[in-house]
Amino acid sequence: MESSFDQQQQPADRVASGSGIGLTKRIIPCLDIKDGRTVKGVNFVNIRDAGDPVELAIQYAAQGADELVFLDITATQEGRKTFADLVLQIARHINIPFTVGGGISSIDDASRLLDAGADKVSVNSSAVKRPELVDELATEFGSQFVVVAIDTRSVPADDSFVPADGVLGIVHTHGGRKPTTLDTVAWAREVYNRGAGEILLTSMNTDGAKTGFDLVITKAVVDAVDIPVIASGGAGTAQHFADVFMQAGADAGLAASIFHYGEIPVPVLKQYLAHHQIPVRL
């Protein structure tokens, strides 16, 4: 039996040893969902229905995406029900972990999604509104289930106040449009202390610009907490991912359009990162 194992295969060509810790950096495509359909267009050659999140998810999993994030941007109760049904179908069909977010403001909301097969839930505005939600979710389901999404800007979107000296980011809600008075780094530390298992940090300064991740705020948050940080907003090239991993210390990089439009296919990105000595799963 044991002679059939390929025990001597050298692993060196499979992973570049960057951190020395062992874990690989994760590449995470994000899909926005409205009424059970993907919102942004996609440009995959092998896909029959570009609006079908399940088919897209299967495609991404096959390409080597490490995780997926599905954000429900539906505002209605009916849409929420559709989303829970969709989560069940996603769980049925994909064999990698996935996080779901959007409209989760209670244990019951999260419980429904866990039962449907979600690996993690992400909370954003609801945690800002009622920070105890993070404690409740962590106690009920464990920290590994709780992702806190933070949308940040270097200055308030509406110029309503000037941040104090040394404040690198201001937390925003409502898709990054509405400023709070929370210091992003302090808020990250607070949700970490309350039991969050991961932080999904989106810089609204760089989001959509494709000029690279916001390295300054990402590094500040990475340094402030002892949980993984997913960097989001601004990815335009493979080098941008290398930068956010090497310079800011992010644990994962998330993007939407560059993957959906096929600008940087996941396998191409991972080959690039491996070539640059960044540990990735190939």
Place this chain on the structure above:
Amino acid sequence: MSLKNVAIIKYNAGNIRSVLFALERLGVSAVVTDDHAIIRQASHVIFPGVGAANSAMPYLRERGLDALMKSLQQPFLGICLGMQLMCRHSEEGDTPCLGIFDIGVKRFPAVEEHGQRLKTPHMGWNQLYNLRSPLMQGLHEGDFVYFVHSYYAEAADACVATCRYGLPFSASLHRDNFYGVQFHTEKSAAVGEKILQNFLAL
């Protein structure tokens, strides 16, 4: 393989849906149960779990599932918390566990030996080495699987796959009909599917 009669142990730890779906993708249906007779008659038993050792063990004891599981003769697979509960003791809540494997379960240190920070949970894709078990047949040294855990089983004789996160730990254990995996086979893409297939072929 569709004739397999798989029982999944029902108890107060989550993640059962994902295991059911993973089996379904392999064309196998399973029953989720805490019924002793059904578990005894199963061809294969899976003991999954996401949760805490100190709340799981009292629940299992109250229902006599601890003694039942130890007495089973058919292929038995503990996943994640399931594998940890098969060990002797867990530092999580200072909990005596099933003792199928004479191994201690410890919490990852905050800092590894070279002074680098270790974030917990150990969450993400990491590699398997020193593979030696029918469960790992067809896998390659360095294959990736998905982990989410804050406690680890120490490296030991029963270890049939190791992983490294700051320190080496047991990614998989095997003794007689008992198998354990620390990672989530049901979330580990093709590699995880292969391991589940290997288990079902036992």
